[in-house]
Structures are given as structure tokens and as C-alpha cells.
Amino acid sequence: MEQDKGTPSVDGVARFGRLLLTGAAGGIGRAIRHRVAEFAERVRISDLPGVLPHDAAPHEELVPCDLANRQSVDALARDCDAIVHLGGVSVERPFEEILEANIKGVFNLYEAARRQGVKRIVFASSNHVTGFYRQDERIDATARKRPDGYYGLSKSFGEDMAQMYFDRYGIETVSIRIGSVFPEPKDRRMMASWMSYDDYHDLLRRSLFTKEVGHTIVFGMSANAHTWWDNRCAAHLGFVPRDSSEQFRDKIEATPPPSPTDPVAVLQGGAFTTTGPFDPV
Ligand code: NAI
Ligand code: 15L
Numbered sequence: 001m002e003q004d005k006g007t008p009s010v011d012g013v014a015r016f017g018r019l020l021l022t023g024a025a026g027g028i029g030r031a032i033r034h035r036v037a038e039f040a041e042r043v044r045i046s047d048l049p050g051v052l053p054h055d056a057a058p059h060e061e062l063v064p065c066d067l068a069n070r071q072s073v074d075a076l077a078r079d080c081d082a083i084v085h086l087g088g089v090s091v092e093r094p095f096e097e098i099l100e101a102n103i104k105g106v107f108n109l110y111e112a113a114r115r116q117g118v119k120r121i122v123f124a125s126s127n128h129v130t131g132f133y134r135q136d137e138r139i140d141a142t143a144r145k146r147p148d149g150y151y152g153l154s155k156s157f158g159e160d161m162a163q164m165y166f167d168r169y170g171i172e173t174v175s176i177r178i179g180s181v182f183p184e185p186k187d188r189r190m191m192a193s194w195m196s197y198d199d200y201h202d203l204l205r206r207s208l209f210t211k212e213v214g215h216t217i218v219f220g221m222s223a224n225a226h227t228w229w230d231n232r233c234a235a236h237l238g239f240v241p242r243d244s245s246e247q248f249r250d251k252i253e254a255t256p257p258p259s260p261t262d263p264v265a266v267l268q269g270g271a272f273t274t275t276g277p278f279d280p281v
Helices: 027-032 035-039 070-076 095-116 150-170 197-209 232-237 247-255 271-273
Strands: 016-022 040-045 059-060 084-085 120-128 172-178 215-218
Touching: 016 027, 027 035, 035 040, 035 120, 035 197, 059 084, 070 095, 084 197, 084 271, 095 120, 120 150, 120 197, 150 172, 150 215, 150 271, 172 197, 197 215, 197 232, 215 232
Parallel strands: 016 040, 016 084, 040 059, 084 120, 120 172, 172 215
Antiparallel strands: none
């Protein structure tokens, strides 16, 4: 880590020398790629081969890598001080796909972090770790996990990897159980789960630079009028979201409502709770 040069770190912690960003070609990755430049002198940008753009900025290194390949991930993490881990399958899919990208992928990432001396990871977990809670329930990070599919299971596994690698090796992680980070909410459910890119960016900064996070689990949501999640267990991050889904309410409520018994209207995980099973053909 280098000396603080007036960059927007928190708690006076210095800026990183090199930050690794996985999943950089995805929706969130594209939105934050240029903004993470303020967190480090150099940013290593990674995604699957063939999907990264070729336009590296002077501070960027483009390194294609399949997270399922252990040797490639080990090389990817070399000389990195911190990792923002966004890469992987981001929706409910057959187990074999989830196994490769998300389960082997997160194992490879933590093993690489251990071997290469990376001390801080921000893991893109998901609200689908707790997707079977009802929308009329409010939970905090101590609530029992209730994954709503293979995807949610893989994020639950990622959180357990984070805990074990902190307890055994002192690698610190903030697992952000992201709600719905998109330009705007797409439906009524996302009025509760939506998070703006600006709020995500601020939470990312706090997750990278707050001293002594151990393994912290934080729900990633904006200051929406109605939410399902209580972030009391992550108060040390000092995260106070500024945006709200209210600005989109009229547009969302102009669309037909789902049936009140539809899982999208009942369960926090919405449609993920009923996607699959994926029987072999
Ligand atoms: P996305 O699907 O747009 O991006 C994921 C990226 O990971 C893609 O560019 C894909 O090519 C890459 N990837 C997939 N398999 C890979 C592999 N084997 N090796 C290397 N890269 C691989 O997803 P999005 O929306 O940008 O989300 C980023 C992360 O945040 C994901 O891990 C997702 O599960 C998580 N998340 C996102 C939420 C959201 O609202 N956008 C909500 C909750 C979690
Ligand atoms: C997720 O975990 C997905 O990655 C994203 O595509 C959204 O569907 C989000 O959850 C959500 O629950 O809205």
C-alpha cells in the first residue's frame, strides 16, 4: 500500500498499489471500472477471455482469466493488494455452471489470495443467500441463511469461504449481499432491493478502506422507503446510502402488479425462488 495522497480513503488508510477487479465486463463492472481508479495506483481488470474491451487506460492492466482455472487465478492475483470480486454467474443456472464459475471460482480466488498475500477482498454476495424470507420480514446479517437456489447457495459458500479465510489466514472480506444494482429498479420488488451505482461505489470504498472489517456481511441497498434488511451488524462501515428508489415509483406503479400470491410479490428472492429445477435432457 502507498502513502495517502489525498485520495478518498476512509479512516486515513492509504490507497492501494494494485487492485484486482474481476467480472469487469459485466453490468456492475462496466459501471464502476473507471471509478475504482481512485482506489489504487494500478487496476488489474479481468473477465472471461473474449469479453473484455481492448481500451485499457494508462493505469489499467487487462488480464483475461477463467475463474474456474486455478493456475490462471493464482497468476491473476499476483502483486495485488486487494480484490473486488464481481466475476461469476449472476443468475440461477444449472448446478454445473454455478459449480465452475462461482464455487470453484471463489475457492480459486481465496486460495490465490492466500498464496499471493492479498489482505482484503470485497465479495459480491447476493440477497439470494436469504431469498426465502418473506417480503414482510426484516432480517439482519445474523439471520439464518435461506438460499433460494444453486446461485444463492454459491454465494452462501462464498461467504463461508470468506469467514474461513479470515479465521485461518487473516484475509479480511466484506461480503456485500447486493440487492439489485441496476440503473433503475425494474419492478415492484426492486423498489425495496434497489441500490444505485453511487451508493454501491460508496459502500465499496468503505469496504476497501475501513480498518479491521474481519468478515463483515452488509446488505447492499439504497435508502429506499421500504426495505427488508437491517445493517446494524455492519455499522462500523459507516455506510449511509443517499439515493432512493422513490424517484422511480410512478413509473413502476404504472405497470401491472403481479398477483399477490406470486413469489415475486411474497418472497425476498422473487422469481429466483422458482427458477429451475434444470433436469438433464
Ligand atoms: P454480470 O453477469 O453482468 O457480470 C458478471 C461477469 O462475470 C460477466 O462479465 C461474466 O463474463 C463474468 N464471469 C462469468 N463467469 C466467469 C468465469 N468463469 N470467469 C471469469 N469471469 C466470469 O453480473 P453483474 O450484475 O455485473 O453482477 C456482478 C456481481 O455481483 C456478480 O457476482 C453477481 O452475482 C453479483 N450480484 C449482482 C447483483 C445485481 O443486482 N447486479 C445483485 C446481487 C449480486
Ligand atoms: C442477483 O443476485 C442478480 O445477480 C441480479 O441479476 C438481480 O437479479 C438481483 O440479484 C436481484 O435480486 O434483483
